[in-house]
Amino acid sequence: MVDIAELLTDLDAESSELDATVAGLSDVDWSRPTEAAGWTIAHQISHLAWTDRMALIAVTDAEAFGGELANALADPSGFVDRAAAEGLAPPPELLARWRDGRARLAQALAAMPRGTKAPWFATMMSATSMATGRLMETWAHAQDVYEALGVSHPPTDRLQHVAYLGYRSLGNGFAAHGRPVPDEPVRVELTGPDLDFGPADAANRVVGPTLDFCLLVTQRRHRADLALQATGPVADEWLDVAQAFAGPPGTGRQPAGVPR
Numbered sequence: 451m452v453d454i455a456e457l458l459t460d461l462d463a464e465s466s467e468l469d470a471t472v473a474g475l476s477d478v479d480w481s482r483p484t485e486a487a488g489w490t491i492a493h494q495i496s497h498l499a500w501t502d503r504m505a506l507i508a509v510t511d512a513e514a515f516g517g518e519l520a521n522a523l524a525d526p527s528g529f530v531d532r533a534a535a536e537g538l539a540p541p542p543e544l545l546a547r548w549r550d551g552r553a554r555l556a557q558a559l560a561a562m563p564r565g566t567k568a569p570w571f572a573t574m575m576s577a578t579s580m581a582t583g584r585l586m587e588t589w590a591h592a593q594d595v596y597e598a599l600g601v602s603h604p605p606t607d608r609l610q611h612v613a614y615l616g617y618r619s620l621g622n623g624f625a626a627h628g629r630p631v632p633d634e635p636v637r638v639e640l641t642g643p644d645l646d647f648g649p650a651d652a653a654n655r656v657v658g659p660t661l662d663f664c665l666l667v668t669q670r671r672h673r674a675d676l677a678l679q680a681t682g683p684v685a686d687e688w689l690d691v692a693q694a695f696a697g698p699p700g701t702g703r704q705p706a707g708v709p710r
Contacts, residue, residue: 457581468592484594496537499548508568529605572632590668605661616667617647623693654682667694674705
């Protein structure tokens with residue numbers, strides 16, 4: 451069991467790296483398009499600020515979150531894009547909102563009583579689960595920003611949290627795409643950092659770099675562009691539907707060289 455303090459430290463480090471990257475950008479750079487269709491760098495930060503706000507409401511006011519969830523379900527295919535667009539503001543204002551929101555969320559998660567859960571999109575989340583989810587999303591959207599800017603971002607040990615969530619969300623990927631959730635277990639063996647999940651004797655296996663697995667489950671790369679090897683029908687199908695985030699199925703990314 452990962453300690454919530456450790457998770458929040460890693461979440462802060464991931465957020466701070468992205469913050470340092472965008473803080474000095476010009477207005478022109480904030481408007482740079484990213485690999486997410488229709489999203490600029492500003493949209494990416496706006497989305498993170500919005501999701502932190504949703505998480506804070508979920509943790510501190512479950513009834514109010516129910517209202518927010520109802521609004522989202524009224525437009526299940528468009529609410530994420532709409533929220534990102536509605537949250538756009540001049541960069542200093544947007545950055546200040548993101549900083550304030552993530553700081554308040556960290557305090558709320560640290561104070562969340564052990565054993566309690568907060569509502570989330572189609573699930574319930576403990577403090578550690580919510581923090582892991584926020585780290586996963588922060589890392590994923592940061593990839594879009596770094597790539598838009600041509601900035602290198604080498605993998606760190608913090609990827610263990612993203613990879614773990616990617617493994618735990620196997621069933622979510624199948625369900626989100628309207629497919630039966632498999633009963634057969636899958637073994638995942640990753641390198642750099644070295645991680646493994648699932649029964650050692652599982653017939654279905656996924657093997658490859660931790661970075662590539664994280665890029666897959668956050669839908670930042672198409673499986674064709676990753677050095678992941680799947681053995682067994684369940685593992686092979688999983689690489690087509692993997693989705694570490696809650697909500698409707700993501701559109702994913704096209705293979706390199708294929709127009710968006």
